Amino acid sequence: MGKKGGNKSSKGATAPAESASEPELSPQKKFDLLKNNEKLLKVTSVEFRQVVECHVQTDKLIQKSISIESEINPGFPKRDENSIQELTKWMLKFGAKIDGVEIKEMEDFGYGICATRDFAEGEFIISVPRKLMMTTESAMKSELDYHIRNDPMLAHMPNVILALFVLLEKFKGDSSFWAPYLNCLPPSYLTVMYYTTAELDALKGSPVYEPSLKQCQNIARQYVYLRNLFHKHTDAGSLILKKYFTYEQYR
Structure with missing residues (x-):
């Protein structure tokens, strides 16, 4: 689950200063989100053969997390x-x-x-x-360095490292070197991660049905795991990510 980061800052970097105007969930909503995500982690940890049975419940829990987090979701850039x-x-x-x-x-x-x-x-x-490319090598030189070195999931999943690196730099705003690139990313993608339950059910009978459900399950489980990880640590990367890390942003 990774060692606690204490007050260490990766590569001497510091998180953005707190602002009184920044949105924050109320204590009650924080509690509701915590309990909802505990259920989400449990239901997405079932064996593969149970994924089909659990996907409706999984979607309901995801939608509840999205609803609660809508107050702190920073949104997405509008390409123009x-x-x-x-x-x-x-x-x-x-x-x-x-x-x-x-x-x-x-x-x-x-x-x-x-x-x-x-x-x-x-x-x-x-x-x-290459210096314009967001790579695992550049991620290792960022505030993610602590978690990359200490978290077992990140150590074996470079795709997750890159996803978090994109979010880390996005949450820095215009101070990020990659801001011009990040400001041009689309707000959503034509993948099963954006399918409704009815759209997923329309895939029944095809060879992509169960893998699609499994993909949705994996991302939801990773979201809960990573959110818990960032809220347990005080390293520079966690301080930046935990403020705006939501299911929609990670998806």
């Missing part, structure tokens, strides 16, 4: 032409090379890379230097 322009400027400033393409919103498809001219086969289009 300005944020796209800032992303492009940021990339070029730090060594990216872009030739003959642009990020553009396309009807029925959302934002994507669009060619502005014809290309010959094998011609250079775009390159991104």
